[in-house]
Amino acid sequence: MKLVLLIALFFTATATVTNEATAMKHGLKPLAPGWGFSGSGLFLPYLLGSLTALNDYGVVKRNTLVAGTSGGSYTAALNCAGINGSHAFTTLQNVFAKCAADPGCLGQGLGGLTELYLQAVIPKDVQKRCNKYLFVHISQCAVEDIPADDPLCINQQVANITAHSFENRADVVSALKASSFVAGTSKAGKCSTKFRGKLAYDGGYTVELVSPGARLGGKS
Numbered sequence: 001m002k003l004v005l006l007i008a009l010f011f012t013a014t015a016t017v018t019n020e021a022t023a024m025k026h027g028l029k030p031l032a033p034g035w036g037f038s039g040s041g042l043f044l045p046y047l048l049g050s051l052t053a054l055n056d057y058g059v060v061k062r063n064t065l066v067a068g069t070s071g072g073s074y075t076a077a078l079n080c081a082g083i084n085g086s087h088a089f090t091t092l093q094n095v096f097a098k099c100a101a102d103p104g105c106l107g108q109g110l111g112g113l114t115e116l117y118l119q120a121v122i123p124k125d126v127q128k129r130c131n132k133y134l135f136v137h138i139s140q141c142a143v144e145d146i147p148a149d150d151p152l153c154i155n156q157q158v159a160n161i162t163a164h165s166f167e168n169r170a171d172v173v174s175a176l177k178a179s180s181f182v183a184g185t186s187k188a189g190k191c192s193t194k195f196r197g198k199l200a201y202d203g204g205y206t207v208e209l210v211s212p213g214a215r216l217g218g219k220s
């Protein structure tokens with residue numbers, strides 16, 4: 001069983017926890033203990049398995065501060081929402097099967113699969129469950145519109161925000177979709193989606209692993 005926990009620790013990364021002495025040295029306020037999940041790409045099933053082990057061993061609990069980037073944001077949200085990793089994995093398998101049977105599912109990119117999964121697994125009251133505990137990292141374009149000759153946002157100035165306070169379920173889902181929106185892959189020919197009216201995309205472009213409560217860029 002110890003091997004399972006070690007594997008879980010390998011496929012995740014602890015969030016940076018600033019202890020009191022270190023915080024005072026740098027003139028910062030100590031951060032509460034928390035856990036961060038890095039981007040995962042198509043390795044989301046590994047993160048879900050890791051979450052199951054971390055929950056089973058009591059390392060990460062529902063009221064643990066959790067942060068995530070890209071696929072890691074899904075894992076963080078599922079934790080504070082109280083969704084068991086095994087259930088989340090089974091749901092993912094079902095969504096894969098449904099998508100495989102639908103020729104149009106991936107016609108415009110991986111965004112179709114993302115939408116199906118989030119709608120299937122995120123509970124209706126997720127904002128109530130997660131508002132005190134969830135930090136979702138998102139990269140944000142500094143422009144209002146992407147020029148047609150820059151379809152992958154290569155030449156765009158990028159900022160980063162960590163969304164923490166959510167109005168409703170749609171707001172949480174929108175944050176997770178933005179945090180995992182990969183340029184040219186999530187939707188063909190598009191490098192960004194919108195989060196709260198602004199162009200945004202995968203948080204991994206700016207910060208691969210975000211810490212709960214960290215002041216990185218903007219915070220909302």
